[in-house]
Amino acid sequence: MSSGRKGNREPGGPAPPPFCSHLGMDMFSLLSSWLPSCPSLAWGSNLVDSLLQGLVGACAVSVLCGLMKIYLYIQCLNDPERQKEKEAIRQQWGLLDQLHLLVLTGTFMVMGSRVAALVVLEFSLRAVSSILSLDKGGHSSQLYLLCQYSLGCGISCSLSYLQEEAAHRTWNLLLSVGLATLLTVYVWRLARHVFAMYELHCKEHYCGVCLFLLTAWHGIPRLLCNTLKVTFLVADLAAVALINRDFLTTSEAVRFWTPLTICYTLLVIYMQEEQRQNPTEQMAFQTVFVRMGGLLILLMTVGRWMDIVNILVSLVGELWCLVRAGVLLEVCRKQVTMLSDKVEKRMASSVFITLASPGRDLYAKAEAGPQKAPFLPYKNQLPKEAGTPGGPLPSLTTEGTNPGARATTSTAQEIRACPAEAMKKQYHAECFTCRTCQHALVGQHYYQKDGRPLCVACYQNTLEKCAMCQALILTQIVRAMGNSYHPECFTCAACARAIGDETFALDDSNQVYCLDDFYRKFASVCGACGKPIIPSEGMDLYKIECMGRNFHEDCYRCERCHILLSPEPTEEGCYPLGSRLLCKFCHIQQTKTPALLNP
Structure with a gap:
């Protein structure tokens, strides 16, 4: 009997699975049986899958933060006014990267599926609103940093949805963890290399990695933007599928999605407007609390009280991400402030020259037009000569555009008289002259054209006159x-x-x-409809002339059968009879039957 032949396969029975596959399945089954089960977990049926998916999401967040560090560091390095921000980025403790990875892994592992899916959907709506309402530049950099927690949730959601009922789910997740870890370690090493060597290597043309970043660092935001678009598109589809699968009835789904679409739209518009008017760190934290409060209200509509714990976990995770990226967010806010403070400078603006003591940081203020000069002391009333500063004097060179322009250098000459400050440079009072007539400009109005100071008379000689009033054109020109x-x-x-x-x-x-x-x-008047022949905006219109009259293209028809006539001399063209426009058929008919001439 077959019962007494253990271990032998019956004839025609199925073949046993390969030993290695059977061993791998038994190993993970045994490991899963030792671990406690938690039905509220979002990712998989055991803690192993949840841990692996959370680790992949945490690695994605770490890669995003690392690339943004590199981008902002190089951006601050290229701007002399942002060296303090560069040093703040460099001095971030590298050990916090590993701690950041561990905290996010634990957060993504224990967070509920519906909360994670809602975080993804909420950020997608917020990102679309940000792109439509905010400017580019610093705002887009802030958006990359604010999306890091949502990115981790999106990666975990996508893995959970794509690996459902997979034959080798755990092996696939292990492969994903390996690739994500390899990419994360490479980004960490690249960031350390940039912080330590980029400033030297990019000047000496020594390192190939730094030379590549020297020409391609500005493309990092574009790379991140394209990657995040694809990631959040897949994550949104996975989030919608996970949420719909989690509801028991259709009425629950309708009761959930209706307030989601209405409340979240209003909430996102409110948050984006407040954050644009008050872009501070405190406002970013307040936005997190408002969003999590909205999540709590939405999830309570379906009566799942266990989701409150998951919302608290999500709140802690997102606050941790904001605290970790605090330095980078502050750099982005300062960049937005600097861009908003810049005003357009007119190329031909009237500027008044003032006298200042050596070393004083004073800039001439641009005005829209000539203004009355204030009282200035005479030459014998100028202050006494100042002492020579205790250090090397600054070198100032100006490229002359005329043979008569005087170069103002002070490498071997001490500036003892009060310098005139103009165009963010310092001049001797006798050296700052009109580059055309050499007239002294200290205490006078002057115009700057192509980087050259000109007196009012010489500047006006370069202007065009209006062909209508013959006056000089000082501002806009047509x-x-x-x-x-x-x-x-x-x-x-x-x-x-x-x-x-x-x-x-x-x-x-x-x-x-x-x-x-x-x-x-x-405009000509149509001989058929009596309306003027005027072309529509952005479209061409042809006027047809025949027998001393003008016609629209659509009005050029046979006066008997009203068929459309061709303006070309063809069979479909006009065959006039008397003063009437006729087609060929009607012309022949009326010539045969004269009584039809006056129907």
């Missing part, structure tokens, strides 16, 4: 028909409205008209 005009002088001859950069038309006497008045005054 060029048309080979002439130059003031914007207020280039107007329509009919309505006197300023045309600006709009399309205009000319009559036979070269008078300028806006298009509306030109068509109203000169």
Whole structure:
């Protein structure tokens, strides 16, 4: 009997699995049986899968933070005014990277599936709102740093969804952990190398890695942007699938998704507006509490009280990410502040020169036009000569654009008189002159053109005159028909409205008209419908002339059968009879039957 033949396969029975596969399955089954089960975990059926998926998500966050460190460090290094921020990034303790990885791994491992999926969906909505409402530059850098916790949740959600019912789920996750760990270690080593050697190697052209970053560091945000787009697209699909699968009935799903779409839209708009008006570190932490409160309200609609613990875990994880990235976020905020404080400088602006003591950091203020000069002391009333500073004097060179322009150098000459400060440079009072007429400019208004100071008279000689009023054009200029005009002088001859950069038309006497008045005054009238023949905006329109009359293309029809006629001399063209427009068929019919000429 077969029962007495243990270990032997019956004829025709299935073959036993390979020994290695059977051994691997038994090993992980035995390990899973030793570990406690927790049905509220998001990732897999045991702690091994949960740990592996959480570790992959934590590695993704670490890679994102490492690349942002490298990008912001090189950006601050290239700006002389941001050296303190560069040193703050460099002095971050490297051991915290490993601690950051461990904390995030534990957070992603124990967090619930619905909370993680909602974090992903909420950030996707917030990111779209940020892209539509915020400017680029520093704001986009902040968005990369604020998405790190959501990125980890998205990676874990995607792995959980893609590995469902996989035959070798644990082996696949182990392979993912290996690749993620390898990438994380490489980014850590690259960051340490950049902090230690980049400043030297990029100048000496010594290291190939630093030379590559020298030419490609500005492409890091674009690389991160494209990667995050794909990652969050997959994560959003996985999050929606996990949430829908977790509900018992359709009514629960409707009761959940309806407040989600309405409340989250309003919540995100409110948070983005507040953060744009008050971009501080405190506001970032307040945003986290508001978002987690919204998650709590949404999850309580389906009566799962266990989710409250998961929300608290998620709150701790995201706050930890913000604290860890505090230095980088502060660098991004300062960058936004610097960009917002910059104003456009006019190339031809009137600047007043002031006298200042040596070494004083004083900048000339740009004005929109000439202003009244204040009282200045005479030469014999200037302060006494200042003592020579105790260090090497600064070197100042100016490239002369005229043969008569005087170069102002002070490497071997001590500046003893009060220097004149202009264009962020210092000059001797006798050296700061007009580059055309050599007239002294100290205490006078001057204009800067192509980096050269000019007096008012010489500057006005370079300006164009308006072809209408013959006055100098000091601000904006309109060029048309080979002439130059003031914007207020280039107007329509009919309505006197300023045309600006709009399309205009000319009559036979070269008078300028806006298009509306030109068509109203000169457009031909259709002989069929009686309306003016005016082209639509952005479209061409052809006028058909026949027998001394003008027609729209659509109005050029046979007056008897109303078929559309061709403007070309073909069989489908016009065959006039008397004063009427006829097609060929109607022309033949009416010539045979004269009574039809007046139907």
